[in-house]
Amino acid sequence: MDKIYYQSSAETGIDLIHGYYQQFAFERHYHLDYHIGLITAGEQRFLYRGEHHRIGPEELVIMPPDELHDGYAPHLQGYQVRVFSIDPQWFDSHLNLVNPTTLSFKQLIIRDRTLFYQLIQAHLLMHDDTLSQLAKDCIPYEALSVLVEHYATTKERPAVQLGQQTLTTLREFMLAHLDQPIHLHQLSDICQLSPIQFQRRFKAAMGITPHAWLLRLRLEQAMNLIKAKIPGTDVAQQVGFYDQAHFSKAFKRAYGVSPSQVS
DSSP: OOEEEEEEOSSTTEEEEEEEESSOOEEEEOOSSEEEEEEEEEOEEEEETTEEEEEOTTEEEEEOTTOOEEEBOSSTTOEEEEEEEEOHHHHHHHSOBSSGGGOOBSOSEEOOHHHHHHHHHHHHHTTOTTSOHHHHHHHHHHHHHHHHHHHBSSOBOOOOOOOHHHHHHHHHHHHHTTTSOOOHHHHHHHTTSOHHHHHHHHHHHHSSOHHHHHHHHHHHHHHHHHHTTOOHHHHHHHTTOOOHHHHHHHHHHHHSSOGGGOO
């Protein structure tokens, strides 16, 4: 039985689709957006530019705007797919491309297991309410910039690193607001950069994403509070975890012990 879910995301210009197609077949049609499809089970076949193609598990297909194609399941078990629907303007406004108006991709079907699972993870996380606000803000760029870097015909311009004084200012701001949702635009405003420029320059300087840095600051402060004998439930709230279970899981992943095991 076909099951198809269309979801808006918090990121303007990106919508999400999750479907299990068994009987439904797409007639010849086109999209105004880029459709990036990730097959998680089964097989899909489609006709594109006069040629028949097949795509299976751990493969992704990039369907450009305005290109006629169809799509169907050749076998009774059908296929499962996760799709990013991306407005072409998103790439122009969110990636600092060398030639943004000539963006295209080198391959229709990509077999890259690492990238596949990075994009699957991003698709899942873009509607995960347990994530920090900063993580939600950063996910779309992190996932899609990798796709563009490796498989687009144009590249992003080299990123300039943030200076040490700027990084110190950012750290002080984060430490002062650990118990609050921190938005990407707040950090980029401090640096007088666009959110995308900020993400690229931050990672060039630190080697990790802004939300990974924030998570570590939260956990380091949590360790200090636990050593000071503050109850674990209070610690979780003070460092911005509003769910004790997620705090304990993150803490153990970072330190190898649960908060209750720290003496």
